[in-house]
Amino acid sequence: HPELKCCQVDLDPKSNVAEIIPGLVDELFSNNNENQVAIRDGSRYVARLVRQQKQKLSADQKLPILENQPVELKLSEYGLIENLDWKVMQRRPPQGNEVEIQVKAVGLNFRDVLNSLGLLKEYYAEVLGITNVSQLTLGFECVGVIASVGENVSQWQVGDEVMALVYNGFSSFVTTPATSVLAKPKDMSFTEAATLPLTFATACYGLQHLAKIKPGDRVLIHSAAGGVGQAAVQIALQAGAEVFATASPPKWEFLKSAGVKNIMNSRNLDFADEIMKLTSGKGVDIVFNSLNGEHIDKSFDVLATEGRFVEIGKIGIWDRQKVMQKRPDANYFPFDIGEEIQQQPDLVGQISDELNRQYEEGKLKELSYKVFPSTEIKDAFRYMQQGKHIGKVVITMPETGDEPKSSETGDEPKSIKPEASYLITGGLGNLGLEVAQWMVKGGAKHIVLTGRRNPNETVQKIIEEIEEAGASVTVLLGDISSQESLSKILEEISASLPPLKGVIHAAGVLEDGLLRNLSWQQFTKVMSPKVTGTWYLHEMTKDLSLDFFVCFSSMAAMIGNGGQGNYAAANAFMDALAHYRRGLGMSGLSINWSTWAGGGMAASLDSSQQKQLEKSGLTAIKPEQGMQALELLLPGSSSQVGVLPVNWSEFFRQTPTAEKIPLLSGFVSSKPAASTIQKKSSFIEELEAKAISERMELLTTHIRSMLAKTLGLEDAQKIGMREPLFDLGLDSLMAVELKNRLESSLNVTLSSTLLFDYPVLEKLVKHLADDVIPVKFSEETDEKDETENVEWETDDSSTDDSEDDPTRYQEMSEDDVMDLLAKKLESLGG
Ligand SMILES: NC(=O)c1ccc[n+]([C@@H]2O[C@H](COP(=O)([O-])OP(=O)(O)OC[C@H]3O[C@@H](n4cnc5c(N)ncnc54)[C@H](OP(=O)(O)O)[C@@H]3O)[C@@H](O)[C@H]2O)c1
Incomplete structure (x- = not known):
């Protein structure tokens, strides 16, 4: 509509x-x-749809020019993130107490962003002697595998998985003192571990070593949803302190889920009054600060007498002299973790032991994060620059040809792991089974398939084949939209299978119909698995660290599809949820598939719908194409991607109304040569150029050919002038499509009941000529026209006059007409 x-x-x-x-x-x-x-x-x-470059899709794809060579991230000129690029690097063998790490993932820090923008240029020149941009290195922490060790190093062996605090983490290989290396928690993936080193080292040093946090302390943590902030929250809660956190409002929900009760706005200064109110004027014992400007003044205002002020910021912070003048009672701890580590060589070891102990006891966990492949490094910097992130931003490094042997099988950054379980909802359906087979080919060993009904014989056979390929397949029946069923399914997985690491949500049902004809029950049926089911899946898995959470959505939610209003809305919910999850720093991807070939939901399209698809410029997705797309998308960072094999020029030619969809405007230029389109859109001009006596014939031919196209008829002449269109197979969806086609080619607005008011070609043409098109079709007088009208109406013997008298409908509401139509279609078996 x-x-x-x-x-x-x-x-x-x-x-x-x-x-x-x-x-x-x-x-x-x-x-x-x-x-x-x-x-x-x-x-x-x-909103605009943009083409995603294939090259950009792939995370573990090699960098195009630098394939198999070690690379490092360099900035060609200060000031622009655009100036970042990967360059070939020289590896440096470790000396004496050094180790060389092959980097798998890097945590991005705000200081990297400040560096690329040139905002720390003077500080770097003064403190580190970096006077030229070519000397600048980026990346303060990395995670990887020890590639070689210096002759004096005994605590690390080649193949050990480690984390490190460094200055050049954005490199394929980093050579660094062994004292800056920490052991990676055993069960964590490289990407998860990349959220830890700097954040926990900073929070741990600031709160535990300097402020000596203890149970009952009231702690104000600014920017608590950021990386260091989240680590500080975990450490403070773990210590039994009461946390007062600030963050921007969109991140509050996340902090609540992390167990923080007192949450305030970091974007204004209201937090000070709120804290004084909440603490009955006592203020806080510790401030953990990363904000500047007036936030610092206000934070000192709420610091209790002899309180501890931990400062991790750099720009515009108070110096000791100012603190002495304004708050002589306060204990002031400004620090830079990098400098502290240089001055205290044992510090990293202490933090590493503490971290691993607490992690193993289940007291600490990795932070929420968003992953970018190295090919999207600029996007990652921009993402952090815009303050969009919650927790960490992690970059996975490209593989090089020269891989050290890892103690694990080196599964990063591929998304499928043999020691994990994967849940596929709707897994007994067509696409679910395709995905299961693809996952097993990719190394998965534990697949869980859900559906409401027992697998039939064909499905059972496919399951057996998957098991023969070496994987275990667990079928857990249940309705995904029932909290109880889903909870049972997840309990079963956690009790008897390896940790759940990925969800493919492919459960769904169709119940098509024109919006106005859909009953509420037809809505809820379609919405249940995709709205209620998706929400429960999100809620009940949000504490698990999933590598992916993929929703199988539909093109209908992106560009609409006649008769699928309920289905489009249901899928749109999943699209929004994927964005929401990414916003929380979790994995999330919604794929708007167009129609797949070979069974499943597509098989339930009736033949006219299938024909409609074929002639619309779209091609059905072949299973192997679909799986290829999934493989490329899974490790990427997009929240929502449409996958549709389409010939845009044909698409716009066949569906001229689509040109008006703003989302698609970027593709309209792929229309065919102006001449073909021109002919359609300027049909009125063509009419005007004809002699009046020939216009009716031209209009009839034009409408007839549009009807034939809509009905999928090769031969337009088969449509008799007085043959009821609904007898020819026109259904309510086609009626809408034909109305839209006519509107576009005649440049007019038509009533949505057009085809029901004028259900034979002769009447339709006459109505358009007499009442709609602003062109003369007859030299006759108006009087004559009226007579003709009457004659014409009475002349029609093929339809029941009482039913097809258009004036009859003028008395009825559109809803009444549609109800009537529904009844009529039913009686025709349509
Ligand atoms: N095939 C396509 O052309 C296409 C295009 C775009 C998007 N998609 C999407 O891709 C997904 C898979 O499509 P498909 O072709 O594989 O469809 P399918 O063969 O019909 O499979 C869907 C499966 O979902 C299950 N299901 C439905 N409601 C459920 C519920 N409440 N709880 C648990 N399971 C439920 C069904 O099994 P039970 O009835 O036994 O529960 C069915 O096996 C769908 O979500 C669909 O919207 C498909």
């Missing part, structure tokens, strides 16, 4: 109502076609 002009406006949650209203009013009264608009920080954003 394009005529309804539905539009979504996503308003800024941070703004108050008075700020929102003017923008909203502008949006409502504007004449633009945009139907997906978001307002953030006073800027207006519109």
